[in-house]
Amino acid sequence: MNYSCKLPPSVWLGGFFNPQSLLTAIMQQTARKNEWPLDKMCLYCEVLRKYKEEITSAPREGAYINGLYMEGARWDMQAGCIMDSRFKELFPLLPVIYIRAITQDKQDLKNMYECPVYKTRSRGPTYVWTFNLRTKEKASKWILGGVAILLQI
Template identity: 30%
Template sequence: AIGAVPAMWKGCSFPCLKPVAGYFQELLDRLAMLQKWHDVAAPTVFWVSGFFFTPAFLTAALQNFARARNIPIDTVDYDFKVMGMDPSKYTTSPPTGVYIHGIYLEGCGYDATNEQLCESQPKVLYVPGPVLWLEAK
């Protein structure tokens, strides 16, 4: 179909339901994130939906925590703490684990004032979620 991402690309790329123009913009955003990480430093808040295989990133963060403390990785896990909605407010990395943003909630809303899930708005399928602190323990 005109404007669709070719099937061959979909087979070896990140999941994306956008037409080809949106796909390219997302690809450029992902590349910019990785390039900045390489050239400057790791971000203080990671755009988790920008990763191709998120489980590998989450495991690597646990490995970093476990290695720094010389403990087995299978004894380490995450506690999840809800932070604010604005990732730019977090200018330093957390003491353990990682901050992430870029999650979306389906079938509900998010009340940022009370930091809790709420009823979804009519005809709104997805809403952006808050920054989360995945605290390694």
């Protein structure tokens, strides 16, 4: 049975009442397609060098997501990693992020910051997921700085 549905070119994750459902569905769809166990899956996040307006079609697997903000740092498109915030720039918009499912054994956590994703600025009960973002600094710098991704500000 084919359960596939057509996604828009990029998805506004903050528009979902339950954003975890889309992220879980991406893992379920990949696991079913490849006959992999769901409990051995994880999400792979690639921050693109494009914004929502530049995306014209959905990826073959996974999803492009947009409308995410970063608190405590910013994404540097040239360097392709997290950098210190700019002066007076509190919540910089992230470029489009390509989310797809991979098996946990293929996950590379070297030079990565496990960045928590929250629905709002208030932490705790608004937690959604953790996205691994590339960093040239030690992850502890971003942990101490409270760096997070927000779906809405």
